[in-house]
Amino acid sequence: MNMTIDFQTYFELLNLYSDYAMAVDSADWEKWPDFFVEDGTYRLQPRENFEQGLPLCLLALESRAMIKDRVYGVKETMYHDPYYQRHIVGTPRVISVEGGRDADTIHSEANYVVVRTKYDGESTVFNSGYYRDVIVRTPEGLKLQSRLCIYDTEMIPNSIIYPI
Amino acid sequence: MTGNATVFPKDPTWEGEGSSRIPFWAYTRDDLYQQELERFFYSGHWCYVGLEAEIPNPGDFRRTVIGERSVIMVRDTNGAINVVENVCAHRGMRFCRERHGNRKDFFCPYHQWNYSLEGDLQGVPFRRGVKQEGKINGGMPPEFKLEEHGLTKLKVATRGGVVFASFDHDVEPLEEFLGPTILQYFDRVFNGRKLKVLGYRRQRIPGNWKLMQENIKDPYHPGLLHTWFSTFGLWRADNKSQLRMDEHFRHAAMISTRGQGGKNDEVVSGVDSFKDQMKVNDPRLLDIVPEPWWNGPTAVMTTVFPSVILQQQVNSVSTRHIQPNGHGSFDFVWTHFGFDDDSEEMTQRRLIQANLFGPAGFVSADDGEVIEWSQEGFEQKPAHRTVVEMGGYDIGDSEHMVTETLIRGMYAYWRKVMGQ
Numbered sequence: 001m002n003m004t005i006d007f008q009t010y011f012e013l014l015n016l017y018s019d020y021a022m023a024v025d026s027a028d029w030e031k032w033p034d035f036f037v038e039d040g041t042y043r044l045q046p047r048e049n050f051e052q053g054l055p056l057c058l059l060a061l062e063s064r065a066m067i068k069d070r071v072y073g074v075k076e077t078m079y080h081d082p083y084y085q086r087h088i089v090g091t092p093r094v095i096s097v098e099g100g101r102d103a104d105t106i107h108s109e110a111n112y113v114v115v116r117t118k119y120d121g122e123s124t125v126f127n128s129g130y131y132r133d134v135i136v137r138t139p140e141g142l143k144l145q146s147r148l149c150i151y152d153t154e155m156i157p158n159s160i161i162y163p164i
Numbered sequence: 165m166t167g168n169a170t171v172f173p174k175d176p177t178w179e180g181e182g183s184s185r186i187p188f189w190a191y192t193r194d195d196l197y198q199q200e201l202e203r204f205f206y207s208g209h210w211c212y213v214g215l216e217a218e219i220p221n222p223g224d225f226r227r228t229v230i231g232e233r234s235v236i237m238v239r240d241t242n243g244a245i246n247v248v249e250n251v252c253a254h255r256g257m258r259f260c261r262e263r264h265g266n267r268k269d270f271f272c273p274y275h276q277w278n279y280s281l282e283g284d285l286q287g288v289p290f291r292r293g294v295k296q297e298g299k300i301n302g303g304m305p306p307e308f309k310l311e312e313h314g315l316t317k318l319k320v321a322t323r324g325g326v327v328f329a330s331f332d333h334d335v336e337p338l339e340e341f342l343g344p345t346i347l348q349y350f351d352r353v354f355n356g357r358k359l360k361v362l363g364y365r366r367q368r369i370p371g372n373w374k375l376m377q378e379n380i381k382d383p384y385h386p387g388l389l390h391t392w393f394s395t396f397g398l399w400r401a402d403n404k405s406q407l408r409m410d411e412h413f414r415h416a417a418m419i420s421t422r423g424q425g426g427k428n429d430e431v432v433s434g435v436d437s438f439k440d441q442m443k444v445n446d447p448r449l450l451d452i453v454p455e456p457w458w459n460g461p462t463a464v465m466t467t468v469f470p471s472v473i474l475q476q477q478v479n480s481v482s483t484r485h486i487q488p489n490g491h492g493s494f495d496f497v498w499t500h501f502g503f504d505d506d507s508e509e510m511t512q513r514r515l516i517q518a519n520l521f522g523p524a525g526f527v528s529a530d531d532g533e534v535i536e537w538s539q540e541g542f543e544q545k546p547a548h549r550t551v552v553e554m555g556g557y558d559i560g561d562s563e564h565m566v567t568e569t570l571i572r573g574m575y576a577y578w579r580k581v582m583g584q
Contacts, residue, residue: 046364048364054361054363054364055362055363056363057515066448069449158369
């Protein structure tokens with residue numbers, strides 16, 4: 001399997017990761033679904049389920065439409081303590097590539113840490129894990145076909161509202 | 165009440181006979197919390213430990229907790245389920261560190277004391293001493309008996325694939341503990357079918373553990389706090405519903421049949437969470453398919469005091485395990501499951517509807533949040549009290565959900581057992 005992409009493609013890949021982090025940290029939730037293709041999926045899964053082959057996720061959003069439903073929930077329907085979040089995302093690791101050096105499909109992974117800060121509190125590590133992604137080339141650039149966030153922080157500090 | 169009343173009462177007493185005004189100090193005092201562990205979690209009650217389906221094979225074990233005491237649920241070579249306390253008989257170590265696995269026996273790494281899957285002590289290294297230059301050094305005293313130093317064994321009861329245990333070997337049978345009314349709702353879900361575990365979700369909620377029992381004994385809030393319930397009619401005041409309790413008022417079932425949703429001014433006018441125009445973009449989130457075993461109701465939420473909540477909300481079923489750790493915090497562990505004869509389609513449906521529940525759920529995330537905020541209010545002025553008087557002061561079964569009777573029932577029981 002090909003594992004080489006040209007620098008331009010790798011640059012686009014880096015941008016996808018950093019743009020995603022910036023979007024979900026900016027409280028501009030409407031931007032979040034746009035990182036996915038229409039049949040793209042977003043799953044947030046505790047590591048214990050993943051490693052035991054158990055299918056349950058904390059969130060399993062099976063289409064961009066469902067991701068939009070989550071945005072509506074975050075913005076309009078879920079009462080919660082407001083908080084800031086900050087993603088620190090590691091350099092993506094390319095696992096495999098399909099297509100030429102400009103890649104149709106990239107399988108890649110990256111570690112992440114999300115720090116949460118409530119208005120009257122300190123900044124604490126909120127969720128730590130890694131992304132397992134399938135990224136595809138579209139006329140609008142690289143998009144997520146699927147993002148699986150596998151988190152180590154299995155004991156969630158009360159609740160997760162905003163996207164990881 | 166005036167603003168400068170005592171905030172930290174010196175000799176707190178619960179005024180009057182009723183249970184509709186719960187003092188804040190019932191949630192904030194460490195001494196009461198320890199009594200609750202002793203009287204509810206460690207004696208006189210059955211506590212949830214897990215599902216048989218989590219340990220299908222001989223030697224399978226899963227570490228869990230009752231109150232604050234770490235225990236191990238294990239299937240032995242005869243296929244029986246044992247629950248033993250995770251504390252070595254020698255030096256008191258919590259020896260089992262893995263969360264689950266398969267073992268022929270247990271051993272404590274510190275001095276290698278070794279226990280059978282039933283919890284019996286099998287061997288102690290150097291028990292007869294160590295021979296050196298013709299003499300025997302050390303060893304346990306001759307009167308030391310292995311059989312007097314096993315792990316603490318709990319009484320175990322299983323029903324319909326659910327495992328309960330008790331440190332109290334004189335506890336009444338599980339069926340009597342639940343009582344005939346609650347047993348009927350228990351058996352509705354756990355009717356002998358084999359269960360299929362779908363996975364776990366865990367959250368640490370910074371609030372007193374009783375607040376979670378109360379949350380699921382409170383049919384007044386779901387149609388108000390939870391947009392999804394009010395807007396889509398999954399749970400709200402105009403649903404056909406019943407509230408049922410056991411004779412001690414400690415356990416309860418809230419039974420509801422989904423209404424049409426939409427606009428009914430009587431129940432949604434002025435309700436902030438009601439969203440008239442809301443529609444889901446992906447209908448799979450609400451792709452509800454009635455199952456024959458429901459026998460009518462679309463949701464039955466059962467609270468088994470003190471340790472577990474049994475959830476059936478449309479096609480999503482789970483156990484929710486309450487694991488207190490201090491007066492102001494508990495871990496809440498969700499085990500979602502399905503049934504062995506579920507089609508792949510039904511499994512997918514259960515998994516997608518699970519988005520409504522758990523620590524990030526469209527519905528349940530708010531419950532954790534409001535519990536945290538309640539605890540903050542209690543800590544702020546323990547001398548104050550709540551007002552749980554929706555539907556009056558009485559305790560009794562109900563044919564509607566505009567009442568807090570189940571919470572009053574739980575506190576009547578609490579006062580009796582706690583002597584408060």
